[in-house]
Amino acid sequence: MAKDIAAGHIENQWDAGKAASMSEPEKLLYRSNLLGSDKRVTNYGGGNTSAKVMQPDPLTGEDVEVLWVKGSGGDIGSIDMAGFATLYMDKLRALKGKYRGVEYEDEMVGYLPHSTFNLNPRAASIDTPLHAYVAKKHVDHVHPDAVIAIAASENSKELTQEIYGEAIGWLPWKKPGYELGLWLEDFCVKNPDAKGVVLESHGLFTWADDAEECYKLTLDTINRAIEWFGEKTADVPAFGGEVHEALPAEDRRRVAAALMPAIRGMISEGSHKVGHFDDQDAVLQFVGAKDMERLAMLGTSCPDHFLRTKIRPLVVDFDPANPDVDGTLDKLKGMVEDYRADYAAYYDRCKYDNSPAMRDPNAVVYLVPGVGMITFAKDKATARISGEFYVNAINVMRNSDAVSTYQGLPEQEAFDIEYWLLEEAKLQRMPKPKALAGRIAIVTGGAGGIGAATAEKYLSEGACVILADIDAEALGATHENLAGRYSKDVVRIVEMNVTSEDAVAAAYAEMAVEFGGVDIVVSNAGIASSAKVEDTTLDLWNKNMSILSTGYFLVSREAFKMLKTQGIGGSMIFVASKNGLAASPGASAYCTAKASEIHLARCLALEGAPEGIRVNTVNPDAVLRGSKIWSGEWLDQRASTYGTDKGGLEEMYRERSLLKRSVFPEDIAAACYFFASDESAKSTGNIINVDAGNVQSFTR
Structure with missing residues (x-):
């Protein structure tokens, strides 16, 4: 396995031994995954790769030439074999006879399905002709920062020739589509010795007749640009030099934690957004x-x-240098409104009679001097990826402006991409968002049975979740489980003692930086104790009240601060207990603290209603499975109270219920989901008992 060791070079990871036994489609997949593994080569979802392969026709059995090319919407770094579209090359060549000219090029996309090989359901991308009409077996199209820096320079044609000579050609800006495919074909015919081409303001195409050769050529082309910029920019101050010194890391996160909920509230009127904060060196x-x-x-x-x-x-x-966060917050609304007005003016200047309606006019990227970059999008992964794309853009601007003059896309061209009817059709095909898409939840006691089940339910419905718990080991295990199944993007953990004002405030600040704010607060942290009143010590009484009453108050107080900052409403759910309504023998401290929770929820429902903050309560009973409370002394104590053993306690609880059914963590999670979702949008101050029926806890 060859390796480039020059500073900054992208490493050649091709393993000839591994590739030797691969078919041509498998080599295409291998090459694609290697290229997509490095963000300096291409962004997530960016670029595409292809191979022209001889295969037997499923009808005739005769060998035919088939184009394998990344399908629409795929990502070469994570693609598998099912992610490639397959098309008959003879039919793609025949498409030229249907082409009516550049003003009709979008209609050519509708012909691509007629070229499908072997009934492959993967939709072909609009870039398919760009690969089909290059007369080489293997083609790579990527978006490397170093090459886009050439492509985005005012004199990009001259820079391309200076760096690559005649080996790599240049084509002026042209929107991706059928016409650009014909341009590429014409270039290849007229320049048979060229190994690739730089597309102005776009990216890089390279080609070869061997998969490994094509991969190596792509890396060599990128590495040549990296080396050239390294030589040319070594003594050039980046972006004109520093004028704002970065704040210390802790202060950067503190400022971001203050700004992000405010921004989120201002831009989430149409749909809830999730945020991402980035303060890497390139951003700073x-x-x-x-x-x-x-x-x-x-x-x-x-x-x-x-x-x-x-x-x-x-x-x-x-x-x-004068970090006035409050002053910035006061001015923030005006900044956001000015951006919207500017975006609306851009839309009005550039729209056509048949343009789609104006989309969300709010910014995606927010740049904060000395602090970093904040991005907001419909979900966490998109917010993170948007930030990654802007870091790529930063890298491009740094190099381009150091050796030339950086230029973005002309405004009309940018609009034509953003509001392209083909792009709009793709957006319309997107699946409907899940019920909690864009919502952010914190679940205290998140490592226990009810907390973990509730977090999982929220995650399954599209929410981002912060798991808060005092038990670091259990918290880590729950995080590993949920992040492994729902992605690490959407799950965060924070060790938190709900009785500590500082710990609770720190948890909310962490949530603000990681996700942008909060929408759903589940107070579930708890303990349980059992003792006759004469045996109840003051310490035991205070411990119950501290965790179950004061803890719920502290979590709620911080929640109200952030929810009011956002101004978009929210939902708080208290996981109380049947014991908050129905007294139990030998548990006065626990029952009283649980009753306090219920009444606190009622009080907060009154205070929150004008702000659209709903506060409701779920009362479980006897949820033994997965519960940390039921794994210690409480289990022994309750078994003793009711004259049974551990094995018989669940049966006893089931038989005493009206419905004769056991209650599980998932049952409580379902009730917590109901109160978090829009299904309960007109409910506040309510209680749902999830106890299989207990007449003593009927609300009245």
Whole structure:
């Protein structure tokens, strides 16, 4: 396995021994995954790869030439074999006879399904002709930062020739589509010795007749650009030099924690957004630089960058030398409104009679001098990926502006990409969002049975979840389980003692930075104790009240602060107990604390209603499975109280219920989901008993 060791070079990871036994489609997959594994080669979902392969026709049995190409919407870094579209090359060549000219090129996408080989259901991407009409067996199209820096420069053609000579050609900007495929074909015919081409303001195409050769050529082309920029920019101050020194890391997160819920509230009117914060070195260098605002206003160049990050970012008016967070918050609404007005004006200037209606006019990217970059999107993964795309754009701007003059896409071209009817059709095909998409939840006692089940229910319905618990070991295990099944993007953990004001405040600050705010608060942290009143010590009494009453108060108080900052409502759910309504022998401290929770919820329902904050209670009973409470002394004590052993306690609880059924964590989670979802949008101050029926706890 060869390895490039030059500083900054992308490593050649091709393993010839491993590839020797692969078929041509398998080599295509291998090459694609290797290229997509490095963000310097291409972004998530960006670029595409292809191979022309001889295969037997399923009808005739005769060998035919088949184009394997990344399907629409795929990602080469994570693609599998099912992610490739397969098309007959003879039919793709025949499509030229249907082409009526550039003004009709979008209709060519509708012909691609007629070229499908072997009934492959994977939809072909609009870039298919760009691969089909290059007369080489293997083609790579990627978006490397170093090459886009060439492509986005004012004199990109001259730079391409200076760096690559005649080996790599250049084509002017052209929107992806059928016409560009014909341009590429024409270039290849006229330049038979060329090994690739730089597309202005777009990216790189390379080609070869061997899979490994094509992979190596792609890396060599990128590494040549990296090396060239390294030589040319070594002594050039990035972005005109630093004018704002970055705040210390702890202060950066503190500022982000203050700004993100406020921004989120302002931009979530149409649909809830999830945030992502990035303060890596490349971001800090950019947001603290002299030329940051000038470059940011030019927008991004590569269409993939642009689609993920919008026409331009919003630069937050913040001076890290005089960090007045309150003053910035006071001005923030005006900044957001100005951005919306600017976006609406852009839409009005560029729209056509048949353009789709204006979409969300809010910024995706927010740049904060001395602090970092905040991105907001419909879900956490999209917010994170949008940030990654803008980091790619930062890398492009740094190199391009150091050797030339950086240029973004012309405004009309940018609009034509953003509001492309084909792009709109793709958006319309997207699946309907899940019920809790864009929502952010915190679950205290998140490592226990009820807490983990509730978190899982929320995750399954599209929410992001913070698991808070005092038990670090159990918290880690629950996180590993849920993150492994729902992705690490959507699950975070925080060790939190609900009786500590500082710990609770820190947990909410962490949630603000990680996800942008909060929508759903599940107070579930708990203990249980059993003792006759004369045996109840003051310490035991205070422990119950501290965790079950004061803890719920502290969690609620911080929640109200953040929910009111956002101004978009929210839902709080108290997991109380049947014992809060129905007294039990030998458990006065526990029952009283649980009754306190229920009444606190009623009080908060009154206070929260004007702000759209709903507060409701779920009362479980005898949820033994998965519960940490029922694994210790409480189990022994309750078994003793009712004159049974551990094995018979669940049966005893089941038989005493009206419905004669056991209650499980998932049952409580279902009730917590109901109160968190829009299904209960008109409910507050309510109680749901999930106890299989207990006449003493009937609400009245």
